[in-house]
Amino acid sequence: MQQYHPPIYVLAFCTLLTTLVLIFVGGLVTGTDAGMAVPDWPTTFGDNMFLYPLSQMVSGLLVWIPDDLATNLGQGILTKPIQEALNIDENILSSTSTVQVVEKDQAWKIHDPVANRFYTILRQEDRLGVYVHGVLFEHSHRLLGTLVGLLTIATTISIWIYNSVKQLKWISALALLAVIIQGLLGGLRVIENSIVLAIIHASFAPISLAFFTSLVLLTSKKWSQSPPTTDVSQVHRLAIFASGLIYVQLILGAILRQTAQHLSAHILVAILVAMHIILIVRRVFLDMQTFSGFVGLAMLMGSVVILQMALGIGAWYSEFQLGERMPYMLRTAITSGHHFLGVLLFMLSFIFTLDVLRHPSGETTSSGLSELGQIKSG
Ligand code: HEM
Ligand code: HEM
Structure with a gap:
């Protein structure tokens, strides 16, 4: 019998979706300069954060x-x-x-x-x-963070009870640890009123996201079945490198957003990221055309990177050229859109990387990752 429990998959999927919403709202917190809108933590203006009235959240x-x-x-x-x-x-x-x-x-x-x-x-x-x-965004972000924490606890407990794959259990435990660290970093950023901690909090978010993405893939039906034996090892290193580059780019983006410094490094890495995505798309079209999944994912990454470059130029123009002269809502939409699309690109590249690594390479019959989803339940 193969390892596929639909309820665990649904739970992991809900956790991932909620995390994406949480990250989007986090981007809005930064984009609207609302990082210190609520000056205390874990309380909200001295009160229990769960009892803070909705009416005051709206008006602040x-x-x-x-x-x-x-x-x-x-x-x-x-x-x-x-x-x-x-x-x-x-x-x-x-x-x-x-x-x-x-x-x-x-x-x-x-x-x-x-x-x-x-x-x-x-x-x-x-x-x-x-x-x-900015109380609305900041406080919603905290509440969503709590929801993600609860969903992660539920996913982790379900995996530990119903799934016997050791590696999966440990990945779920690490996902829980990541979400706890992420929450603490968010809280400390407020208590310490620290820009450095804001950058660390932003840079750690993709790591939490990577864990949730892994859990969704590893608990999915597709991963419970053997992957086709076609050799896709030629793209392994490229995929890993592209994901690493995008992650570095997210860190540079966070530094740039919080300090308005190192724009040139961010642009340089943007060019490298775009080049690597182009190489991936080329490889997929040359050697992996029979895999509709890879083709779709590569095309999506290609489109996202083009849009992301355009939004990046928009963010540069609005933040570094026009500043206050650009309407506030438009500025926030461009910079927050650029932030979210960057995180999305990282997630897509991470999915692509895990998926190609799952396919056995030419020399071996089965890779560690391909085994992970398939080990029989006890
Ligand atoms: C799993 C939980 C969490 C995730 C994944 C997460 C993610 C994020 C992300 C992606 C940003 C945007 C960073 C940027 O645009 O540079 C952000 C901003 C922020 N988050 Fe969180 N967050 C979480 C929990 C929390 C918690 C519990 C707090 C507690 C107060 C918090 C406080 C903040 C603050 C204050 C900012 C704005 C930072 C600034 O620009 O000054 N976060 N978060
Ligand atoms: C692959 C391409 C790119 C990716 C993945 C990317 C990613 C990001 C991310 C995630 C952020 C926000 C970080 C945070 O809030 O934590 C950011 C900020 C920024 N990026 Fe990019 N970026 C890319 C390309 C570019 C390009 C080509 C430019 C400009 C020519 C650019 C200009 C900016 C600017 C100006 C900011 C700061 C916006 C602000 O102050 O609110 N980016 N980038």
Whole structure:
């Protein structure tokens, strides 16, 4: 009997899909500069994060302050009473913050350059509501992170109970470990208010994704059957190298996004990535045409890399040339789209790599990976 349990596969698949949504929302958190929108962790503004009201998540209300502070705000300067009014729990407003009048007597904006946070203050009846920018994305990202954690626990437990393949059990345990580390890195990034940790958190995300992708492939029906014996070893090294290059590119992208530095390295690696994907597409069309799966995947990678290069140029133009002059929504869409497509390209290349490695090479009859999905259940 072969190793295929549909419920485990579905669970692994749901975990992967939720992770992709989580990564997309993570990109929006960075894209909207909302990394420090919620200044504490694991609590949210001092409360249990699961009980944080949905209404406040949408509006991002931080606190109500007395109406008479409007006079201070109207002068466009940060006075002591305003600063004190905003110093609540973990939230400390730096004295270098600036105040901007958006609408006379009605709306003001405060920017704290130290924490890189924006506050919007709105007059509402006889009091002023202080709203923090980006709470919706940041808090949804945390909740989704928790959901991914729970789904991973369920997948791992199911695999340990119902699947006897030792390697698969260990991969599921490592996936769980990866998600715990990823969550901790996210939390520490907030507690420490650290850009370095934001980069590490972003760079570790594809590793978690790679584990979930492996679990989906290894628990799938296709992987429970023997792969065709055709030799595809000529593309093994190319596939591994392309995946490695894309991963390096994601790290360079994270550094670039957080620090606006090393653009030239990012462009150089982008060219290398594109070249390697072209080589893969060429190889697949020359030697592997009979495998419709590989052809489809290679074509998809080719299309994604073209779109990604175009979005990269768009991201460069919007962030490094136009800046504030480009509409905020468009800028966010381009940079977040570029982030997500980059991660997607990594996932596709990783799937391609695992799939070619599963096929036995010319000399051996069966590779380690091909055995993984097929070992009989006990
Ligand atoms: C499995 C769990 C998680 C995954 C896969 C994940 C993934 C990501 C990704 C891909 C980004 C975008 C990075 C970028 O664009 O540079 C991000 C951003 C972020 N994540 Fe997570 N995350 C997870 C859990 C968490 C948790 C539990 C927190 C807790 C607070 C968190 C806090 C953040 C913050 C603050 C950012 C914005 C970083 C910044 O730009 O300053 N994440 N996450
Ligand atoms: C294979 C091609 C490429 C891949 C896989 C890729 C991937 C990425 C990723 C994943 C990010 C965001 C990282 C994060 O937020 O954690 C990023 C950022 C960026 N990339 Fe690329 N990139 C590619 C090509 C390019 C090209 C050709 C350019 C420009 C000519 C470019 C310009 C940028 C810029 C300007 C940013 C920062 C955007 C911001 O500040 O929000 N990229 N890249």
